[in-house]
Amino acid sequence: MNDSIDTAAEPIVNVKHLAFSFGEGDLCKQILFDINFNVFPGEIVLLTGPSGSGKTTILTLVGGLRHVKTGELKVLGTDFRDASVMDLVRTRRQIGFIFQAHNLLDFLSARDNVAMAMQLHPEVTGTESRERVSELLEMVGLKDRMDYYPAKLSGGQRQRVAIARALVGRPQLVLADEPTAALDSHSGREVVELLQRLATDHGAAILMVTHDNRVLNVADRIIEMEDGRIKQPLNSP
Amino acid sequence: MRSSWQVAWKQLSHSKVKLIVATAxxxxxxxxxxxxxxxxxxxxxxSLAVPKRITADLVVLSPQSPTFATPTQFARRLLYRLPAHPAVADVQSIYLGTGRWKNPWDKSERQILVYGLGAGENMLQIPGFADAVDQLQQPDVGLFDRRSRPTFGPVSDALSKGERVDVEVNRRKITIAACTEIGVTLGVDGNLFVTDTNFLRLFPRIPGSIDLGLIRLxxxxxxxxxxxxxxxxxxxxLRILTKAEFIAFEKHFLDTGAPINFIFGLGTAVGFFIGFVIVYQILYTEVSTHLPQFATLKAIGFTDNYLLRLVIQxxxxLAVLGYLPGTLLSWCVYQIAARETQLPMALTMFRLTSVLALTITMCIFSAAMAMRKLRAADPxxxx
Incomplete structure (x- = not known):
């Protein structure tokens, strides 16, 4: 269990009566119904459930990639309900995103892919940003492959570059969508342990969608979804 | 990796073949x-080289002449009436005719524009004419324009070697006394300057029938x-024009009588279009193959503007990469063209900057078209 969780603190993610639907009028299809949960600093929360249960939609909403229409959603102190596009973009810069597909830029080396994300943090000096990039790539075990292009890296290595890219801006919140789905059990385990270490070391909260039973034991809390509702907020195993 | 310029350059240079194609x-x-x-x-x-050498205040033409180089004759007496006006100081008549020049080296025949000028002071400045006037007043002697096309034969070279150059113009033997430098046009391949007396020997006509009148006020x-x-x-x-009007008249003839504006304008437009299509094609492929990656960049907090800037950069x-070798190549083509056509091909600063501006416009236009696709990148x- 993670001792650094501070449930007395302000939650990093605060979801109240959140509902969401796609489409308009007759074609309107409701995806999420009355979702309520909080994520506190340093906490690892897993979202599980069958396909189509709305897990990824929650992730896109918390990530500020879709607009909230019904209910309340506060992320890192920003109320997403009446946030402007620019507010959403600014909040996204403080979130680390890890996608199922790594989506690295093929024309940039591992180092440059990570360094590019530092363009979003102009307040960090050039030297410091270079140090952080090397430090993170070392941490994800790619010390010897920093100048490799994605085409020359294995799937697990690419995913680790993507994780380094997500973490280089020192986010307070990491949103991960099945980060282990494309990996073998060994690499998958490594990636999850890396995320766990991050949560403890930097006090970042992690909200992760996963189907992978192998990683359930790292969670502080598991939220199980079914048909757009939270089935029952299980306490940690 | 602190600036989008670096990212732009890395994206472009990642595939060398693409970079070369786009630059080409x-x-x-x-x-x-x-x-x-x-x-x-x-x-x-x-075309304006000769008109600009006129020092007269007014120019007189037949109303039927579309341009001074293909004149309709008019009566000299009309011109000679004009000094009766108190404002007129002097008048001069000029004969013009297109003669057949037989190249003495390869015996080929070419058309040459022959000017019949007065032996005295001329209101048409032909360098070297006054210096050689003693020789030119001898029967059948002429002054040759060394910037005539090379097909007229190496007249200037032969003269500078001290050789005597006798050619045949309109079936008469003419001795070339010296050379001058005037320049040819798209319609005129060569120039020969003779005195009016010699002109009438080459072109038997009524002496009172002239082609161009010049008036000094x-x-x-x-x-x-x-x-x-x-x-x-x-x-x-008569058509009487001030010198400025005469130059405008010649320009107008080029604009309307010869389709050069259209032909070369079209060539320029085709160049612009080729560049546009190639750059657009390359940038469009770059954007569309990287849509998921660009969407990811948007998701992690890069703005639309950043990505638009990336494509524009x-x-x-590409504009700069292509412009430099393009100018260098053009310079070579100018040298060759100037030698072959004897036309004044100068790579002026004005043209260099206008083409740079056109190139940048072309590339930005391509980028603008290519990045419409960017909107499809939904994070x-x-x-």
């Missing part, structure tokens, strides 16, 4: 635009006002 597209565009504009300007500059007379009064004397028999890099779709 810009090079071709720059080359076509510079060369076509060069010919267009050469056509204008060369008395000092402090307004040319436009004098022109108006002289026109009232002559009615529709790529297009600007919500990548989870």
């Amino acid at each position: 597209g810009v090079v071709v565009a720059v080359l076509l635009m510079l060369v076509q504009l060069g010919f267009l300007n050469a056509a204008y500059d060369s 008395k000092p402090n007379v307004d040319p436009a006002k004098a022109r108006d009064e002289l026109v009232r004397w002559c009615g529709t028999d 790529e297009s600007l890099i 919500a779709d990548i989870f």
Whole structure:
């Protein structure tokens, strides 16, 4: 269990009566119904459930990639309900995103892919940003492959570059969508342990969608979804 | 990796083949635009070379002459009436005729424009004419324009070697006394200058039938006002123009009588279009193959503007990369073209900057078209 969780603190993610639907009028299809949960600093929360249960939609909403229409959603102190596009973009810069597909830029080396994300943090000096990039790539075990292009890296290595890219801006919140789905059990385990270490070391909260039973034991809390509702907020195993 | 320029450059240079193709597209565009504009300007500059050498205040033509180089004759007595006007100081008549020049080296025949000038002071400045006037007054002697096309034979070289050059013009033997430098046009391949007496030997005609009249006005007379009064004397028999009007008249003939504006303008447009299509194609492929990655960049907090800037920067890099070799190649083409055609091909600063501006416009235009695709990158779709 993670001792650094501070449930007395302000939650990093605060979801109240959140509902969401796609489409308009007759074609309107409701995806999420009355979702309520909080994520506190340093906490690892897993979202599980069958396909189509709305897990990824929650992730896109918390990530500020879709607009909230019904209910309340506060992320890192920003109320997403009446946030402007620019507010959403600014909040996204403080979130680390890890996608199922790594989506690295093929024309940039591992180092440059990570360094590019530092363009979003102009307040960090050039030297410091270079140090952080090397430090993170070392941490994800790619010390010897920093100048490799994605085409020359294995799937697990690419995913680790993507994780380094997500973490280089020192986010307070990491949103991960099945980060282990494309990996073998060994690499998958490594990636999850890396995320766990991050949560403890930097006090970042992690909200992760996963189907992978192998990683359930790292969670502080598991939220199980079914048909757009939270089935029952299980306490940690 | 602190600036989007670096990212733009890395994206462009990642595939060397693509970079070379895109740059080559810009090079071709720059080359076509510079060369076509060069010919267009050469056509204008060369056609105005002789009119600009006129020092007279007023120029007299037949109303039927579309341009001074293909004149309709008019009666010299009409011109000789004009000194009766108090504003007129002096008049001069000039004969013009297209003769057949037989190249004495390869015996081929070419058309040459022959000017019959007075032996005294001329209101048409031909360098070297006054110096050689003693020789030119001998029967059948002429002054040759060394910037005539090479097909007329190596007249200038032979003269400078001290050889005697006898050629055949209109079946008469003419001795070339010296050379001058005037320049040819798209319509005129060569120039020969002779005295009026020698002209009439080459072109037997009534001496009173002339092609061009020049008028010098008395000092402090307004040319436009004098022109108006002289026109009232002559009615529709003569076209009287001030020097500025005469140059405008020649320009107008080029604009309307010869389709050079259209031809070279079209060539320039084709160059622009080729560059546009190639750059657009390359940038469009770059954007569309990287849509998921660009969507990811948007998701992690890069703005639309950042990505638009990236594409524009790529297009600007291509503009600069293609412009430099394009100009260098054009310079070579100018040298060759100037030697082959004897047209005045000069790579002016003005043309260099205009083509740079056109190239940048072309590339930004391509980028603008290519990035319409960027809007399709929806960050919500990548989870």
